[in-house]
Amino acid sequence: MNSREDETLAQAAVAALTRQLELTPKPGLPDPRDLRARITRQDHRALRWSAKALLPGLAAMAACARRNGAPTPELRAELGAIGRSTEHSLTLAGGGHRGATWVLGLLVAAAALEPGARGRELVATAKEIAAHPDRRAPRRPSRGSSVSAKYGAAGARGEARAGFPHVRRALDVLAAARTAGTPEEDARLDALLTVMSTLQDTELLYTAGPHGLRRVQTAARGVLDEGGTATTAGRRALAAFDAELQQRGWSPRGSGSLLAGALFADAVRVGVGRGAQ
Template sequence: MPTTRSMDEALAQTAVRALISQAELTPKPGLADTRDLQARATGADLLALRWAAKALAPGFTAMAAAARRPGEPTRALREELGAIGRCAEWTMARADGGTAGGPTGSATGRLHHGALWVLGLLVAAAALTPGATPHDVTATARQLATHTDRGAPRRPSAGSQVSATYGAAGARGEARAAFPHVRRALDVLSRTRAAGATETEARLDALLTVMSTLQDTGPLYQAGPPALRRVQDGARGVLEAGGTATAPGAAALATLDAELRGAGIAPRGSAAVLAGALFLDALPPVAR
């Protein structure tokens, strides 16, 4: 019988692998991937992304352990998760060579700020509901997200400012709605695999499905509503062309990628959601 410590560590390692898998998925439109090992296009070094992801393992382990103690999604647990997350973000920034808070030019800012929020809640929810289905885990995460964190910094983040300006749900809105886009991505992964797509094609189609409807605060922050519409319309265009497993869909993906990279539009919120879906998709047997 595995110990609670080993269960917590298993959840943490699953979250880290989800982050790295999302980072290595190629070609992601407008986002850092394996083509950017030498920081040619986006200014992000994938090796730094991997290192920063691994630096989060102790934080995720602590979140899982914190969740098991009360055994229910209380406000006190939500505040403890917030405190752990802020410490983990600081550690991650040191590993990345950036500064806490995720500067847009660093690997931390390009990948982990939103993903830490998504995965932190899902790790805690999975620890609270061992053996639960992914749907039940997202429902528990919603209960956690409804609590306010009195220890959170008073200064508004870029994401919260964008949400207030444009009415976008943002990462917190997604969590309070039980992560509908994470669940949509999981459905696409299952459906496209069953249809014979490769794992890369299935994950790209899941990402594009998220991009097609998510109110991603990244493009909104970078260039306002026109940037978000370009992301959503382009993602829908790839899917309507048949998805990435088809020649027309692959061509539409290449066009979208070139346009987003050329305009400096990076749908990082969508990437964070995909990481959450990959985490739930790969939950260790002890957590399922």
């Protein structure tokens, strides 16, 4: 793999994040309907712009993985340092995407380590990287780690160390939906709702508490139980779910980041060139 391929992986990851941002309607998450950020408090246009600031960092992560050649503690430490630098660049570009930086960074590094890895193989390699502690990480606790400790939620680190189970579930939903002839946008929305239905989202736990998290999980399952977003009943349930999250101001951001990871893993599975289109 050469530097051009590192850049291609980074571009595919940003394309996956952009596809997640463009998907609509996403309950509680920024999408093209909310250009003025009245509900989510995150401007959709600004998020699309700041996503481009991920490119240098993600390409550097791919190059770092390729240079190390194995999921070692040294690689984990270097990826952490690059990730923190990338988050600083994101802040200067308008902010957002912190969760996506973690998810996509690990998956891009995994793809660089194992160029032939596809789908579940890719997340398995990411799991090996995440298994090592970040020896250079700041000692101060983050909001996510504090919430994880308080409620016993896996959090972003736990999700990665478990091999991204919600990315795997989203990939399964995408594959099954396409086999059934479901339109691509509905397949992606159903994948997002599948993640929401079981994810212990630390952002939701922080803003809404355990009751709010359970309410979001139940409502997401309700849409799927109605047949998914491709059905009339499912669309009605999705609209009600969306309206409720808008009213309450709850945002399941962790689910959005994991969907972006699934879309990247899916792009790698079908070939980066096609997936980045």
